[in-house]
Amino acid sequence: MFIYTKTLFIETYRNRDCMAKKKILFIGTGGTITAKMIDGSWKPGEFTEEELLNFIPEIKNIAEITTVIVFNTDSSNMQPKYWLKLAEIINENYLEYDGFIITHGTDTMHYTASALSFLLQNLSKPIVLTGSQVPPQQLGSDTKRNVLDAVRVATDADIHEVIIVFNSKILRGNRVKKFREVEFEAFESVGMLPLGIIEHDIRHTGEHYQNDNADAKLKFFDKLEEKICIQKITPGFNPEIISKLIELGYKGIVIEGFGAGNVPIDENSLIPEIKNAVNKGVPIVISSQCAIGFSWMYLYECGKKALDAGAIPGHDMISETAMTKLMWILGNYPEYNIRQIKKLFLKDISGEVSDIRSPKEKRIWEYSL
Ligand code: ASP
Numbered sequence: 174m175f176i177y178t179k180t181l182f183i184e185t186y187r188n189r190d191c192m193a194k195k196k197i198l199f200i201g202t203g204g205t206i207t208a209k210m211i212d213g214s215w216k217p218g219e220f221t222e223e224e225l226l227n228f229i230p231e232i233k234n235i236a237e238i239t240t241v242i243v244f245n246t247d248s249s250n251m252q253p254k255y256w257l258k259l260a261e262i263i264n265e266n267y268l269e270y271d272g273f274i275i276t277h278g279t280d281t282m283h284y285t286a287s288a289l290s291f292l293l294q295n296l297s298k299p300i301v302l303t304g305s306q307v308p309p310q311q312l313g314s315d316t317k318r319n320v321l322d323a324v325r326v327a328t329d330a331d332i333h334e335v336i337i338v339f340n341s342k343i344l345r346g347n348r349v350k351k352f353r354e355v356e357f358e359a360f361e362s363v364g365m366l367p368l369g370i371i372e373h374d375i376r377h378t379g380e381h382y383q384n385d386n387a388d389a390k391l392k393f394f395d396k397l398e399e400k401i402c403i404q405k406i407t408p409g410f411n412p413e414i415i416s417k418l419i420e421l422g423y424k425g426i427v428i429e430g431f432g433a434g435n436v437p438i439d440e441n442s443l444i445p446e447i448k449n450a451v452n453k454g455v456p457i458v459i460s461s462q463c464a465i466g467f468s469w470m471y472l473y474e475c476g477k478k479a480l481d482a483g484a485i486p487g488h489d490m491i492s493e494t495a496m497t498k499l500m501w502i503l504g505n506y507p508e509y510n511i512r513q514i515k516k517l518f519l520k521d522i523s524g525e526v527s528d529i530r531s532p533k534e535k536r537i538w539e540y541s542l
Pocket of ligand 1: 217281
């Protein structure tokens with residue numbers, strides 16, 4: 174299930190004429206893209222990255238690719254320490270390669286992408302995550318298309334951020350949710366348009382977060398606070414669960430509130446629990462449980478009271494990104510008090526949060542889908 178290798182397996186494809194080609198480090202972690210049907214279920218980790226690339230011979234004409242297998246697992250098994258390992262490998266190899274591709278299971282690909290967008294900042298190279306919804310050898314698999322697209326995008330000098338390339342789209346890694354469990358259109362960009370589409374040529378929408386300084390120096394962070402969780406609120410939710418999470422050692426909690434970031438304030442009120450957590454120095458972020466949802470906590474009394482109790486609004490950050498951002502902040506700035514955590518949390522670090530601060534300013538992107 175988990176093949177973390179100390180001596181990394183490396184296989185390099187070299188053509189005689191490859192000297193001018195972009196150098197890509199192709200990092201394997203498992204997922205459906207490495208799966209075979211075994212005993213009636215799809216089991217990841219049955220292909221090496223080398224075998225995967227052999228399905229797509231034309232790739233060798235586009236880039237010089239080095240492969241490395243770091244994990245070989247269903248992405249449901251991913252852990253925050255695995256994200257750190259991926260960031261460390263990219264940091265160690267950063268100067269040697271023009272771009273990085275991580276093949277990954279789709280179930281948690283967006284969590285990994287989001288975490289990497291905080292661990293690896295000030296990028297001047299693309300870091301592309303891709304995978305497939307159907308294993309490579311199954312009829313009608315999306316593997317070939319996605320890998321080929323990932324290589325094309327990774328060799329494109331215009332994108333300098335952590336992205337997901339999937340089903341002909343380029344999506345910002347920290348703005349993505351998995352919407353569909355097996356259909357090819359697995360991911361949707363939330364809060365912004367995709368960065369681009371891939372057809373005969375690669376078309377950018379102009380949204381990308383471009384670092385114009387080609388000599389920009391990578392900022393690598395090697396810590397994450399793992400004791401951060403997402404807690405969804407439901408009607409009848411027992412507010413004491415928040416205290417129990419703190420007793421279990423959780424250092425920060427992202428609450429998925431209703432609608433625009435609302436929580437119960439009458440029966441089963443969450444307000445005393447929020448005050449208690451904040452007094453203990455545990456940040457409480459409130460995001461929206463709407464799939465396409467913004468947290469404007471001042472809009473209703475049910476959000477405003479939580480705001481006054483010290484909760485931090487998630488604005489248009491998706492809750493997965495709110496979680497990885499809190500992990501990054503608490504891991505790397507453990508001395509910060511709640512006020513400093515809030516300030517950094519609401520700052521745009523890698524394109525994960527917009528400047529807009531009211532529903533009226535919401536972009537029209539969602540109506541154009
Ligand atoms: N369960 C698989 C995984 O996340 C799903 C996929 O890769 O599409 O590893």
